[in-house]
Amino acid sequence: MKLEDFPKDIQPFIMPEPRNDMVYRCLGCGKEHGIAKLLYTCPDCGQVLLLYDLQFERLKQISGATWRKIFDYRKLLTLPALKGIYRYHEFIGPVVPLDAIVYLGEGHTPVVEANARMQELAGGRFYFKNDGQNPSASFKDRGMASALSYIHFLIRQGLVKDVLAVCASTGDTSASAALYASYLQPHIKSAVLLPHKKVTPQQLAQPLGSGAKVFEIPGVFDDCMKVVEALSEKYAVALLNSKNAWRILGQESYSYEIAQDFEYDMAGKVVVVPIGNAGNITAVMSGFLKFYETGVIETLPKIIGVQSIHANPVYRYYQEPDPSRRHFVPVTVRPSVAQAAMIGNPVSMPRVMYLTDLYNQTAGRPQVFFVEVTEQSIMDWQLLANRNGHVACTHGGESLAGLLAARKLGYVGSDETAILDSTAHAIKFSGFQEMYFEKKFPDEFEVTPNASLINLPELIHPAHPTKVPAPGNPLTGSDFERFVRAVSLEIADKLGLKEV
Ligand SMILES: *Cc1c(COP(=O)(O)O)cnc(C)c1O
Numbered sequence: 001m002k003l004e005d006f007p008k009d010i011q012p013f014i015m016p017e018p019r020n021d022m023v024y025r026c027l028g029c030g031k032e033h034g035i036a037k038l039l040y041t042c043p044d045c046g047q048v049l050l051l052y053d054l055q056f057e058r059l060k061q062i063s064g065a066t067w068r069k070i071f072d073y074r075k076l077l078t079l080p081a082l083k084g085i086y087r088y089h090e091f092i093g094p095v096v097p098l099d100a101i102v103y104l105g106e107g108h109t110p111v112v113e114a115n116a117r118m119q120e121l122a123g124g125r126f127y128f129k130n131d132g133q134n135p136s137a138s139f140k141d142r143g144m145a146s147a148l149s150y151i152h153f154l155i156r157q158g159l160v161k162d163v164l165a166v167c168a169s170t171g172d173t174s175a176s177a178a179l180y181a182s183y184l185q186p187h188i189k190s191a192v193l194l195p196h197k198k199v200t201p202q203q204l205a206q207p208l209g210s211g212a213k214v215f216e217i218p219g220v221f222d223d224c225m226k227v228v229e230a231l232s233e234k235y236a237v238a239l240l241n242s243k244n245a246w247r248i249l250g251q252e253s254y255s256y257e258i259a260q261d262f263e264y265d266m267a268g269k270v271v272v273v274p275i276g277n278a279g280n281i282t283a284v285m286s287g288f289l290k291f292y293e294t295g296v297i298e299t300l301p302k303i304i305g306v307q308s309i310h311a312n313p314v315y316r317y318y319q320e321p322d323p324s325r326r327h328f329v330p331v332t333v334r335p336s337v338a339q340a341a342m343i344g345n346p347v348s349m350p351r352v353m354y355l356t357d358l359y360n361q362t363a364g365r366p367q368v369f370f371v372e373v374t375e376q377s378i379m380d381w382q383l384l385a386n387r388n389g390h391v392a393c394t395h396g397g398e399s400l401a402g403l404l405a406a407r408k409l410g411y412v413g414s415d416e417t418a419i420l421d422s423t424a425h426a427i428k429f430s431g432f433q434e435m436y437f438e439k440k441f442p443d444e445f446e447v448t449p450n451a452s453l454i455n456l457p458e459l460i461h462p463a464h465p466t467k468v469p470a471p472g473n474p475l476t477g478s479d480f481e482r483f484v485r486a487v488s489l490e491i492a493d494k495l496g497l498k499e500v
């Protein structure tokens with residue numbers, strides 16, 4: 001739809017006006033730093049940063065009802081810059097002009113309601129929001145679109161050039177970083193560091209296909225992260241991990257979309273997200289807080305953060321009920337099917353501590369909860385979900401297992417509606433499904449396949465016709481007819497089909 005065809009009263013609000021009033025704010029010393037240079041930690045105290053809009057108060061001059069209309073009408077635009085996460089431009093990155101926005105199809109992922117059978121099994125109403133339907137098949141594209149749009153803007157202003165973007169990754173960050181960097185050829189090149197044999201073949205293929213320089217490092221993600229941090233401290237590189245606050249800002253779009261998907265009614269809603277490096281749950285809390293403060297939503301939804309018992313430092317921290325006695329201790333991770341969340345020392349932990357307190361305070365009651373789930377439950381729920389029409393990855397299974405754990409603990413009532421983050425596409429993690437079906441899980445995963453969920457292909461090899469077709473050797477005439485008859489008979493027999 002063209003701008004001039006929109007109702008007159010909403011027209012002046014549709015096209016965002018870029019404003020240059022953002023700062024990095026340190027979560028340690030509270031100091032603010034300008035954004036002209038890319039920063040990842042506070043130059044004064046070394047703590048992580050978040051981005052703030054110094055004119056955020058101005059957003060409150062527009063009523064919640066008007067904001068809702070602005071976002072709903074923007075849906076009708078065909079302008080690529082506003083088709084993805086920047087539909088919420090004023091909240092995502094008001095400094096980025098529209099012509100610097102990189103849009104590769106990210107965001108606005110489907111929200112799919114579970115069927116009656118699944119809802120019965122899960123004890124209440126729930127939806128998956130399928131973030132695997134992003135361009136590189138994970139939610140990381142939201143943050144990457146934001147980080148790379150900002151870097152693109154810096155390049156256009158001549159503030160940076162010949163950017164080398166680097167990241168450590170459990171697989172999906174590198175797939176996304178490499179994809180977005182490749183779009184900005186020749187101005188940006190990317191290099192990614194992966195823990196050797198700790199990403200799936202699909203995830204390894206992605207940055208290779210996008211032309212990134214790929215390095216495999218012994219150890220786990222936490223080790224890769226240390227190397228990348230050392231590189232970013234010493235050399236002129238752009239760090240694309242969620243330590244980079246621009247990533248967080250883009251990932252806030254997940255919350256904005258949920259609000260819009262449910263017509264901004266967040267009463268009785270529960271948002272469930274898996275936690276790895278904790279960038280995503282940071283963004284989800286921050287996003288809902290911003291919509292709440294500006295009146296776009298009138299209730300803060302409940303948030304459930306889920307971790308596997310094999311990588312659960314955040315869960316452990318919140319196990320201590322007395323806040324003054326909480327003490328963060330990194331854990332040594334064990335193998336997990338939620339491999340993209342297999343992180344023992346999350347970079348965003350200070351952000352989680354800060355925002356969890358703020359969220360609960362703002363809500364006036366505990367609204368953020370943390371649960372842990374077994375590897376077994378992650379696999380079983382993922383497979384069961386996918387047998388009922390979903391395309392959930394193992395982390396989507398973790399969200400569903402987490403919802404059940406949260407219900408058991410009384411955090412979620414049967415009258416509440418859950419929105420589960422399936423953070424990537426099932427096919428990225430199909431190797432775990434294969435291990436389950438073929439009963440090949442190494443012991444340390446602690447997964448015992450449930451026979452009722454196993455599914456394997458059957459080779460039909462008819463005994464009678466001596467001839468079978470092969471590539472380059474097709475059958476013809478009566479040989480072919482005999483083959484077709486024999487094979488169809490055998491299949492009909494196995495399926496118990498009756499003749500018509
Ligand atoms: C990165 C990732 C996570 C964990 O998100 P964090 O922001 O690191 O907590 C979960 N699932 C998938 C598929 C991921 O790629």
Ligand SMILES: [Zn+2]
Nearest residue numbers: 026029042045
């Ligand atoms: Zn500081």
